[in-house]
Amino acid sequence: MAAMNSPVSVAEVTEQAGNYTYNAHIPLANWLRTASTMQKEAQVYEAEGNDAQTYLLLYRHADLVLQKLQGHPDRNKPENRKALNAATAAVSRDLKKLEEIAPRIKKRYEEYEERRRRQLEALKSLEGKGVQNLPQELDGLSIHSRGSQRRSYDLRRTIDARAxxxxxxxxxxxxxxxxxxxxxxxxxxxxxxxxxxxxxxxxxxxxxxxxxxxxxxxxxxxxxxxxxxxVARLQQNGHRTSHASRPTSQSASPYHYPTVPYQTAQERWSDAQSRDTAPARPPKEQIYRSSGTPTAPPPLPPKPPAATYDTRFEQPRPPPVPGKISSSAPPLPGKTPDQRPLTPSHELDEFTFKPSAFLENGDPLRPVFLPSQLRNQFLVAASANTRLNLETCGMLGGILKSNALFITRLIIPEQTSTSDTCETLNEEELFDYCDKEELMVLGWIHTHPTQTCFMSSRDLHTHVGYQVMMPESIAIVCAPTKLPSWGCFRLTDPPGKQAILNCSRPGIFHPHDVDNVYTEALKPGHVVELTDAPLEIVDMRPRKNF
Incomplete structure (x- = not known):
């Protein structure tokens, strides 16, 4: 059932903003991409009017860049200086936006608290008079306790992504x-x-x-x-258009269009002729040469001569062959079309998706919609490598909308592979492409040509970088020759993410100190397969490699 989320205070949002994991062993370039992702998310939530979530992300971005990244071991590397300076400059702009958003959050929260206080007083008054069976919920919260569970900050009605x-x-x-x-x-x-x-x-x-x-x-x-x-319609009806009544919205645009004159040419001509009771009809337009002497219009060019041919050799055409008479039964009528009305476009903006799962530490996970056709299309693109017993990997790019993440693009980067590993090449080109297309990196997908469907220690160390950047990030493993043939996973948090971040053991296959390092993300989990979802495939590999 849809419910309305209650407003939150600035202190609550700030506390939640500081609740993230930072590890200096992760390369600075990865953290800078994380900071960029935070800003992209903040822009989406700001456009949707979600002040609290916008404030959370901008505050977290500022804390990450100013408090953490300024002391990162890689901060003085030449390839990182420019990006770090750009992120620092972005924080300066974000601080101004935080100052604008905070009063709105505070006002909304205080109004809610005052309304709730009056409701509680009225409820206690009724209880004192012996009224029974009173509702135990006010504004979606228990009247006895505000509760400690972290809530979504979107005030629109929420719906279940799994329904x-x-x-x-x-x-x-x-x-x-x-x-x-x-x-x-x-x-x-x-x-x-x-x-x-x-x-x-x-x-x-x-x-x-x-x-x-x-x-x-x-x-x-x-x-x-x-x-x-x-103006044309009013003039035809014998009315005048007031210059003062024109909209002034142009002043808000940085581009200045020429102003429309107060008195049009038609009006000036009418005023000049107002002394005459019947103004003369203006003369027809003449064509003038350079000398100024009127002359007649030039003659029309002659029509092209009709095609000539000797009719003596013309043969009479045979009559058309009559169509065949079909003795078969008439075609069956088509199925009755679905008469259910489509959801109006504006209604798509009146809801938000509630969290569909939670991390082990209680933090909510936004739903991730996975196109149902993605896995099969990826296996087709990887088929040449699979036949050669070589792994293939791809990136899952997507967008954020209504508190849900939609995977909309499968990007297969340039890569080098073995039977047990897959390394991407030219990563800068890949991330530049994602920035250009406004895509967030929501996870990755790769094949196990001959192995079973599981996350190797190498896979776990690869995925922790994604999940630090975004908790909802997923890893899809395809094992086309085994059963199950595929799986969708995430690291547990805790203990899996922390164990991988603190692990320094070498090798593709090595054990870890905890058992439940990763878990299913699809069933159960925060990932929902979606039919009719938009999906584009972008293959960046040179043609000679497949």
Whole structure:
């Protein structure tokens, strides 16, 4: 059942923002990508009006960059200085945004607490009068205790990602969001913004505002067109359009369009002729040469001559062959179309997905929607390597929308493989592509050509970097020659993530001190397979490798 989440205080959000794991042994480049992911998430939540979640992510980003990364052992490496300086500059802009958001969170929380206090007083008054069977819930919280479970910060109604009736909504939401982002990117290209400038604005934290500028430009053009149409309609009806009544929305745009004059040319001509009771019809337009002497329009070019042929050799055409008479039965009528109305587009913005699972430490995990066709399409792309007993790996890119993560792209990077390992090459190109396409890295997928479906110690050490960056990150293992043929996993937290972060043992296969290092993420878990989900395959491998 959908429920409304209660507001939270700034202190509660701040406390939760500081609840993350930092390990200096993880390369600084990985942490900088984590910081970038936090900013992307914050921009999405800000656009959806989720102040508390935006505040949490921006505060965590500032704490990570200023308190942790400034002391990282790799901070002085030349390849890291520029990115670290950019992240530090982004924090300065985020601090201003935090100052703007905090009063709104505080006001909403105080109003909620005051309303709740009055409800409790009214309830106690009724209890004193002997009224029985009173409701035990107010605003979704028990009247006896606020509870200690961490809550979602979105105030929209929440729905269950696992419910079958909600999965069609999820597919439509993903399709619409992917289409919207593609439209924006095309608009950016049409406005003449280079890829370099786009990336600079995106990494500079101004991506959300300058997209709005382009949308505002299109809206201004539409407004101007509608104004002109309205002027024409009013003039036909014998009315005048007041200059003061024109919208002033153009002033909000950085682009200044020419102002429409107060008195149109038609009005000036009408005023000049107002002394005459019947103004003369203006003369027809003449064509003038350079000498200024009117002349007649040039003659029309002659029509091309019709094709000539000798009719003596023309043969009469035979009559058309009549169609065959079919003795078979008429075709069966098609199935009755589904008459159920589609969910209106605006209703897709009126809900958010509640957490579908929790970490072992109690932290909620947002749902991850996995396209049902992804695994088979990946196995097709990996088939050549599988026949040669070589592993293949791919990256799972996706988007955040309505507190859910949607895997929308499978990226197969350039790589080198053995029967037990797979190493990506040119990682910078891969992550630059994800930044350019506004994709978050939500996990990875790889094959075990001859082994069973499990997470090797090498796989665990690879995956911990993903899960530190995003707790919901998943690892998919495909074992096409074994049963089960595939699995979807995550590290336990605790103890698995902590054990892998503190492990320094070498080798592809080595034991760990804990047993339950990883667990299923699909059933049960926070991952939901989704049919009709949008998915694009991008293969970056050179053709000679497969």
């Amino acid at each position: 079958q009736e909600n999965q069609s909504l999820a597919a439509r939401l993903a399709q619409r969001e992917v289409k919207r982002r593609d439209t924006i990117r095309r608009g950016v290209r049409q406005h003449g913004v280079s890829e370099e400038e786009e990336q600079a604005r995106r990494s500079g934290g101004t991506w959300d505002t300058w997209q709005d500028e382009f949308a505002q430009q299109d809206g201004d053009r539409d407004d101007l067109s509608s104004q002109l149409q309205e």
